[in-house]
Amino acid sequence: MHEVLPLLNLPSRFALLAVALQCFGYPAHAVDGVASPYLATESTLIEHDAISGDRSIEMLEDGVRFAKALENMRRDQKTSLQAQQLARHHRNVLVRVVREEGVVEDLTCGLRLCMGSVTSPSQSSHDVWNRRLVNDPAARRYGAVHRVEPLGDQYQHRFVFSADPAVAAIFMRE
Structure with missing residues (x-):
């Protein structure tokens, strides 16, 4: 079971990383449920x-x-x-x-x-x-x-x- 932050309603680790990435201009793309610093297509390479x-x-x-x-x-x-x-x-x-x-x-x-x-x-x-x-x-x-x-x-x-x-x-x- 994932720990969920009540305000974000997302698993806490993913939510915090996604928010941090978005603050620096990165989209919150996920690979296998984990926030990725890459866009979708480049993540395949x-x-x-x-x-x-x-x-x-x-x-x-x-x-x-x-x-x-x-x-x-x-x-x-x-x-x-x-x-x-x-x-x-x-x-x-x-x-x-x-x-x-x-x-x-x-x-x-x-x-x-x-x-x-x-x-x-x-x-x-x-x-x-x-x-x-x-x-x-x-x-x-x-x-x-x-x-x-x-x-x-x-x-x-x-x-x-x-x-x-x-x-x-x-x-x-x-």
Whole structure:
């Protein structure tokens, strides 16, 4: 039986954590009944406070799953001003570094993770903008999983990255 706070009518630990998270601008999303500091979609890609390499790779390899994850993350992003600001910052960085070497097709963020895609006309164009991104101090990427897919005569770079140093590792099951 859960201890219930009379004014909140929620299990006390969850209620207190949810209120504390909301005070700092985080939504009270729950994972397995426990308040989560992540938005719903990004929580599926975080394991042991690290990016789940296995789940990210599976999602990035499958175009349909990737598109669905982008759609879900975009929906989640709309619920959080902090996620919207993070997405705006990282989109601006990507547009600045990609330049004429490609097109930023998509970028959406949660509270800790961002995901998106950039299409380039060639592997060498991809390499040029990617080097600029790695060297850009405004990029603030702390861990990332990437996949480059040939797309006709172009290359689509799909990615998930952490914008939070507390989620900098990549967790792989085996």
